[in-house]
Amino acid sequence: xxTPVLIDSRLPEVxxxxxxxxxRLAQACGAINLSQGFPDxxxxxxxxxxxxxxIEAGFNQYPPMAGLPALRxxxxxxxxxxxxxxxxxxxxxxxxxxxxQAIFTAIAALVRPGDEVVVFEPAYDAYGPAVRLQGASLxxxxxxxxxxxxxxxxxxxxxxxxxxxxxxxxxxxxxxxAWPREDIERLARMLEGTQVCxxxxxxxxxxxxxxxxxxxxxxxxxxxxxxxxxxxxxxxYHVTGWKVGYVFAPEALMAEFRKVHQFNVFTxxxxxxxxxxxxxxxxxxxxxxxxxxxxxxxRLRAGLAASRFRLLPCTAxxxxxLDYRAISDMPDVAFAxxxxxxxxxxxxxxxxxxxxxxxxxxxxxxxxxxxxxxxAAIERLCAL
Ligand SMILES: Cc1ncc(COP(=O)(O)O)c(C=O)c1O
Numbered sequence: 182x183x184t185p186v187l188i189d190s191r192l193p194e195v196x197x198x199x200x201x202x203x204x205r206l207a208q209a210c211g212a213i214n215l216s217q218g219f220p221d222x223x224x225x226x227x228x229x230x231x232x233x234x235x236i237e238a239g240f241n242q243y244p245p246m247a248g249l250p251a252l253r254x255x256x257x258x259x260x261x262x263x264x265x266x267x268x269x270x271x272x273x274x275x276x277x278x279x280x281x282q283a284i285f286t287a288i289a290a291l292v293r294p295g296d297e298v299v300v301f302e303p304a305y306d307a308y309g310p311a312v313r314l315q316g317a318s319l320x321x322x323x324x325x326x327x328x329x330x331x332x333x334x335x336x337x338x339x340x341x342x343x344x345x346x347x348x349x350x351x352x353x354x355x356x357x358x359a360w361p362r363e364d365i366e367r368l369a370r371m372l373e374g375t376q377v378c379x380x381x382x383x384x385x386x387x388x389x390x391x392x393x394x395x396x397x398x399x400x401x402x403x404x405x406x407x408x409x410x411x412x413x414x415x416x417x418y419h420v421t422g423w424k425v426g427y428v429f430a431p432e433a434l435m436a437e438f439r440k441v442h443q444f445n446v447f448t449x450x451x452x453x454x455x456x457x458x459x460x461x462x463x464x465x466x467x468x469x470x471x472x473x474x475x476x477x478x479x480r481l482r483a484g485l486a487a488s489r490f491r492l493l494p495c496t497a498x499x500x501x502x503l504d505y506r507a508i509s510d511m512p513d514v515a516f517a518x519x520x521x522x523x524x525x526x527x528x529x530x531x532x533x534x535x536x537x538x539x540x541x542x543x544x545x546x547x548x549x550x551x552x553x554x555x556x557a558a559i560e561r562l563c564a565l
Pocket of ligand 1: 218278279280281282305350353354382384412413414415416421424425426
């Protein structure tokens, strides 16, 4: 008999994520999967060809730790073109294995045991575990429906001597909202004179609708000076499985980020980096993304107008929230499962994005799908 090894879990409350659970259930039930946030269509064939070409051309060994110089230069050009911001590719930009690794590495680099990290809820599920693994604690603050603006008094009260980091996610998953300029400027004023850093998760930066602009921290010098900004090529170029993203930050912050990055992944797959180097600086490869997803949003909303769901505002990202309380009084997790099994459409319950499982009778649909997929889901949802 072997003595069993007892593991005192560092994340005892973490199980399989709801995204995996719902995607599995969708598959088992043959449901249309609008749960997980990924496109069901292909990337630009020229991008796929560029990866194949890069392999042929010999981009197959370790690239430099911070990323291929050509890609970092392209990212710097993009940040200048899109936001008028100057980041030095040598010292202020690093290529990462998607945004998830960037977020984890940034938190590991900045946060120590006993620190507090402010997150706005509902919140993307990667932040909390990364904070807790550093021995720090979360200060979750609820965003206020239906426009998901921050409660400024609560934020003011939350920021104290132990606050190390504020995690900002705009455009926002799961609510499909984006912070307006006045909110970003107010946050910048509130942090003035503090030692608080900002982790700005901007993976949906090119999906802001109705002519509004994305308020990147890169546009706001007072915030940029204390911020690590994160983006994801997976989201922008419809290749979530390639897991390539990047961070931008002032040199001192980036130096700390790289100290962790070099032992966390060291570097990121070279053919994809070489391919993105030919795309990232060209505005035509991201400029039309907002229009592309806005048309899908409009299609979904118009289709669901006749349903019994109440649609919350959707001004950004590829997520639409639905209030189902006219249909059912089930808790949202049970409703999402019922919807998958009985209606054949998989969605994500919004309570999973809050530490206290705050249930407001909402589910999230992802509309990064072909029109035919959306139309089939609309038909099923309108039948309820
Ligand atoms: C808000 C947010 N941040 C980060 C990520 C992860 O991005 P990546 O696939 O590049 O790791 C996602 C993916 O769903 C997201 O929604």
